Amino acid sequence: MSQTATIRGVILNDTKTPIYGVNIKAGSDGTTTNENGFFILKIPVDKDITIIFTHIGHKRVEAKFNLKNGQEIEFNPVMSINIEQIATVVINTNTRQKVDGVVTISPEVIRTVKGANPGVENLLKTLPGVNISNELSTQYSVRGGNFDENLVYVNEIEIYRPFLIRSGQQEGLSFVNTDLVQNVDFSAGGFQAKYGDKLSSVLDITYRNPTGFGIRADASLLGGSIAAEAVSKDSKFSGIIGLRYRDNSLLINSLETETNVRPIFADVQTYLTYKFSDKFHLNFLGNISLNKYTFTPKNRQTNFGTLDAPVALLVNYDGQEQDQYLTNFGAFKANYFATDDLTLKLIASAYHTAEEEYFDILARYRLGEVNSNIGDENLGDVEFSEGIGSQLTHARNDLDALIFNIEHKGDYTLDDETTLEWSVKYTHEDIRDRQVEWEVIDSAGFSVRPPIFDISNNQPYEPFEGPLVAFQNVRATNAVKIDRLQAYAQWSKRTMLGNNEVFYNAGMRIHNWTVNSAIPNQNGVSSSTQTVFSPRAQFAIKPDWEKDMLFRVAGGVYYQPPFYRELRDSSGTVQPDVKAQKSFHLVVGNEYSFKIWDRPFKLVSEAYYKNITDVNPYTLENVRIRYRAKNNATAYAYGLDLRLNGEFVPGTESWFSFGYLKTEENIEDRGFIARPTDQRLKFGILFQDYVPNIPELKMYLNLVYNTGVPGGSPSYADPYDFQTRLRDYRRADLGISYVLVDQNKMYTSKWKQKFKELSLGIEIFNMFDAQNTITNTWVRDVYSKRQFAIPNFLTPRVFNVRLSARL
Template sequence: MKTINKLLTFTFLMFCTVAFAQKKPILYGIMIDETQKPIEGVSIYYDGPQGHVQTITDKTGFYRLEIPIDVPVTVYFSHISFALSQIDGVQMGVNDSYEFNSVLLTGARELPDVFISSKKGEKRVEGITQISPTAIRLIPGANAGVENIVKLLGGASGNNELSTGYNVRGGNYDENLVYVNDIEIYRPFLIRSGQQEGLSFTNSNMIENVDFSAGGFQARFGDKLSSVLDITYRKPVDYAATIEASFLGGSLTLEGISKDKKWTGIIGARYRDNSLLVNSQETETNFKPTFADVQSYITFTPNEKWEFTFLGNISQNKYHYQPLTRQTNFGTIDAPLALQIFYDGQEKDEYKTYFGAFTSRFQVSENFALKFIGSLYHTQEQEYFDILAQYALGEVDSNLGSETFGDIQFARGVGSQLNHARNNLDGLIANAEVKGYHDIGTEKKDKVEWGFKYTREDIRDRLLEYEVIDSAGFSLNPPIIDLPVNDQPYTPYTGPLVPYQSVRALNFVTIDRFSGYAQWSRRTKWGSNEIFLNAGVRANQWQVSGDDINGSKSQIVVSPRAQFSIKPKWDMNMLFRLSGGLYYQPPFYRELRDSVGAVRPDVKAQRSIHVVAANDYTFKLWERPFNLVTEAYYKEMDDVNTYTLENVRIRYRANNDAVAYAYGLDMRLNGEFVPGTESWVTIGYMKTEENINGRGYIARPTDQRVKVAILFQDYVPNIPSLKMYLNLVYNSGLPGGSPSYADSYIYQSRLNDYRRADAGFSYVFVDGAKPETKPSAKWLQPFKELALGLEIFNLFDNQNSITNTWVRDVYTKSQYGIPNYLTSRVFSLKLTAKI
């Protein structure tokens, strides 16, 4: 009951902002020694306007110190067994809080000067959300990791727990930038369903920091329309090994640092098997998937001027799928219907990717640095399948006492469908980039950043796929070809037999791109108010060439962007932000390829005028920090490259024949609802529509109107080592799509709402911050961390769907959209250990 009350109170806070009394800012954290053990009795103090203020650390090394408002002070850390340390220039505003953890050494040491302004620092004024690496590792999800958390943030949505893909504010899966240590990350091309994806590129055990922006981002970020996910991998400070194992797979991460501190390395190997999840779906299968990768991040710092890094990744996804049977019941209570399918055949897909990136950073002077980046991405993909589906569509026996209860009693339509594909793709993407960073002036209030990048994309692609539909004994002709209607057996048919769908293409394409950006930022004061200004511009030029491509045009786009933030001198810690600009998305290879596989080299860049107005309110509740962020946004889009969405596969029309818009409101409240843990509630409303060839506005495939997401962490008061993690999502239904080659203006139905709850329960035997010292627990001493957990995916066993299977009723000539349901309730155990 206490947990329910907490959740209700937590949700209620999203709708009201209460003016709290002025509270002093807080500096808090944990002090540890060189062996990573907490230090009790450290005296932390300063001399301020109110005199000498002091606190001491407890047995866990934890401290909490109130700081005067807007007054710079020097904070000292003193202990009889360690050298005196200090931080100069600690200055914080009303209701601010900052976590500062540090290692005290026995030798002489002075901590570097640190300017502490707030917990979010620069990210807050830039409109960037920071995600805790701990939350990424602990929060349960069928596809746990960074993307699992991103889908809970404002503006981002995902209706497929088997996919790492997400859409942001009306965009699609191809409109999101992902960086790891300033290096752009790519996804495979041919994947068509979430269960084929396997592993995200990002290894959660290697993460130090994650930033996310849902729009209005700065010019230093690349050329996509919707969002930026900026990930930083960490540099190890000690030797360690982390092991994770569950019914879905496992991982091993090794890390270390050289004696001279110049070399660091971290390497992670992962393995995943989705059989547990896929076998919970309606379709009975023989399913043999293996997803594995090895990833490394190595740094070398020879001196204070230079730093060199290498990021490498090798992954192999093998997806072997043999469907057997399926029955989906739908319709109403009065008129229940069912689709029953018997399969023959199999699918064998393989995706191999190789990625390597070298970077070097040169500190030219105190105020000027250069960074050089070179990366190479190679993907080899194969998609082979021959699957024959024989189906019966009809009325279900709903008599509870009948021996045939639940079976099809009267068939309205019978037929078969043969799907065939032999698709191969080989892609090589090379990047070379240089970036510059300038701090201007002695106070470093102004910053200038710039960069130039060259990209070459070499794609070799073969598409060979077709679909044959046979209904009641005769082959159906495609509706887009001028052929006589085949209405056998009533009328003899003498026309040619052709597939219902057929795609045949062989593309050898090269794309050369040049891009660059320059931006200026300034933090200053306007009277007694703090303000942040940012202005920048990006430019992009590209040209498509290749076999059978002649006379393609060189295209250039220019994208100006700006941000303005102001923090008034109020008792309340309130910040207002306005950002936006002109955003272009030059077409990637998949956006150049139309629905029949042909490459159209002169496809234009999609353009969006994006404006975001936001309010960021930080306050204290129960003496703990909370943050309420509200964002209203509007996007006006033209030269839109419309598409159809089949599970996670996108097929573009590649003709820039539409205009579109998106607008909405996102609210997110996060904070320590339970001491020592971060929880949040996100509520969003969004509407996006497109107008194709002037025919009028209809819903876009990503028109997700309402979203509610709750991430909640708690622990048992009398057993603090027993923790609970809850991940709740509600999304209103997406448009259900349309049959192949059908007019999308006719099919505007929606799927059912997406409702999902994932729960995790974990018993922590050893926490790195609280080592076990009892004599009976000697066996735990080798571990820095040790936890055993139970995960329950889809806790309430909701039936969610991502797409429809379209089946033809030969008698009524109707098309039925039968939902393809996702995973049901699944249990899994998880073991985490760090030594």
């Protein structure tokens, strides 16, 4: 399949001196160590590979490996002269069938390519079918789905996000700490039954079990991180812990709105393992995260329009916003290796989030003509106001959520070719929410009423005597408990069909849930129980051809039982009887592996189609999703994803991506219109390079182009009346670094000997200073009474400095 894993390390003798010329054999492949004792070897994946280390005057060493595609590990054996050979070492990972169509991203690439929001999501946005049009956010949409339709696992434990976040500025850190990552798998659709009930994608992260002591640190103008790992002398206990701090002031202060902002984002995360015996291992994954965001806007000026008729919006602000999100997460995972063929697991986890969103902000605006006379001392000033008004927004939103999970998982290998996997999982969700949020708009001297009331107003000919009401007013208190029972079983088989290698996978999921609301909705419904069944299957064949190709087809029925946010309508009322959205997936793919310039390349092509029913329509503003809590729509999505990756530069990994997507929905049989995530074209590039004569000088280019999505409509607007798209999203981030210390070299300087890696670099975010938008602000013209869409721009060009080290 031309899929490989990488083993690297340094071979030492008893005195910790590197050994030159050690012969390393893995079947027909092999290599030798250099003068520093360093070696690197690529091996096939998903099978047992025995590697033999031999050297004149030293005892022979053998080690057995079974790794995932793209996985990189460090193995540092000590070759002895006077004692017997060390016992055979076995390094094994969970075998992953090649039928699943998973993209694997190297953790070294993730740690090297940082970006404005460093993390796994920063690289996901360069993959076809994945769209992120907000560099301040870690949320992403996949093949027409929204942010709530993506599954995230860390070591088989499901991860949750905060509920109330409405803008990328409030997010801070991704849950995934890249300093702890060993392996990253991503599936954009057609995934197996062992993954949960979501409509779009799966991000499957594996945190590593350390093999020795180490420290990794990173610091920049946006914050820093440090991670430490260690192993006990008897190798029974191992642990890794990471601390991160992020300050987005550099990015937020580059926006058009002048502010006083104090964003504090910090977390501590740990992954611990204790091996009671060879058969029983116990793991613990823990995380404490604090997002504290204080935002005091001062003023803003946005210029738009044309060269002939430039227009500017000037806004002065009073008030501030104070948000806080405190989340705690802990999970225990017990692994019992009953036999070589049977593994049993028990996972128990708890997630708690306490969220506050408080703001009172008064915005006074002027909309007017701009002085465009070149040479005039008042160039750029607003000389004549076409619109005046004010907006007062208020919120006192509190949410407290506690989620418990307990799950049994198992897998049994019938023979070398057939595997059975199963699971039973119980979840209890207890969510308490108070929403108090209103908005008053005064435009052109008049208080603007919400358009949902059918009240005649014949001013100035007749006086209007109706009450003054807020443009938006949401007041709701909810206490909701949800109990879920989930189970799956799946069968996988690898065999031969003639001379062709084939792979099968088939499975079934069942999901039963009960919603209990303390407050009945307007129809008197306070409780609802529903059950769905989700069959899924995959098939792949590797023909016995001279060209290395794999063909794959996957499909099934995917449900998304509603989470709390999907149950709450625009008035804040919980609707317990909301159904699960249902989607039929069909994915057809091809992988073609080949060589150019004697270096490996792979072209992955996938065409997909989704037919979605019982759709719960929503609006999207920045990263905030507001559902209608009604299953009154149908939808579809289809597209084509292409990705070419390989060593365009020797020793580095780069890729080029292209995606085409079309997704539309039909609400209440009014006809199909574009969905809020209908991003038609996508281009992504991740390119790494170095100076040939100065290999220590390295660079990366992370480039994304997405066509605009429908969005930015006024509040209460009918989506059928507002299908205007936001401008295209164009962004290029460039990073240049100089490697001061590399583990492939020996150094005489004492301070350099303390480091395994040390690099210093600069980053240019939004290198071409593209004016990207995330939403529109709507204001009224005093003369025509029409509304103008004022773009809310994202971050301009920003410079950053970064220092990375590993001990």
